[in-house]
Amino acid sequence: MYTIRQANINDAATIVQLAQEIWWPTYSPILEKEQIEYMLGTIYAPEVIERQVETGEQTFLLLLEDDQAVGFAAYSQREDNPEVYKLHKLYCLPAMQGKGYGKALINKIVKHVKATGADKLDLNVNRHNKAKGMYEKMGFEVIYEEDIPIGPYFMNDYVMRKEL
Structure with missing residues (x-):
């Protein structure tokens, strides 16, 4: 049994902890240790x-299973185009992947975005991240590639869009 709720300031430490637990197994096969850190x-x-x-x-x-936080997502309107929303973060603990939790979080966001009258949801995914397949199954399509500098590193991403 799972629930999804909006996070508040008291959940910040939980989000940081989840990111620490999720990023290493997710990105170690495709990014250098120093870039992940x-x-x-x-x-x-x-x-x-x-x-x-x-x-x-x-x-x-926050997505909670039996009152335990096991995943999270974050989104906002795009600053450059308020008619488009952007999914900034979508992560579930490795042991929770494959349960449909990522899909549940996206569906919750899609419902909110549609309620605002917007009709597009964008996201960035590393070009080597296996999550790309899940996004494609959910109706996202690659619209372009971009390389985003972050400190001395680059995020080599696909930008994907779902028409709502």
Whole structure:
């Protein structure tokens, strides 16, 4: 049994902890150790997550199984195009993958985005991340590739879009 709820400032530490537990097994096969450490320290620094949650810069959802947080997602309107939303983060603990939790989180976000009147949801996925297949099954299509500098590293991504 699972539930999904909006995260609040008190959940920031939980999100940071989940990211630490998820990123290593997810990205170790495709990124260098130093890049993972840098990105976790930059994107998932506790003060960064706290600010994003507190200011509403990103809306965070927590997925709980038996009252235990096992996954999370974050999304917002695109700054460059408010008619399009962006899924910034979608992660589930490795032991929870394959249970449909990622799909459940996306469906919850899609419902919210549609309620705003927007009709597109974008996301970035590393070009070597196996999650790309799950996104394709959910109706996302690659619309372009981009290489985003993050400190001394690059995120080599596909940008995918789902028409709602």
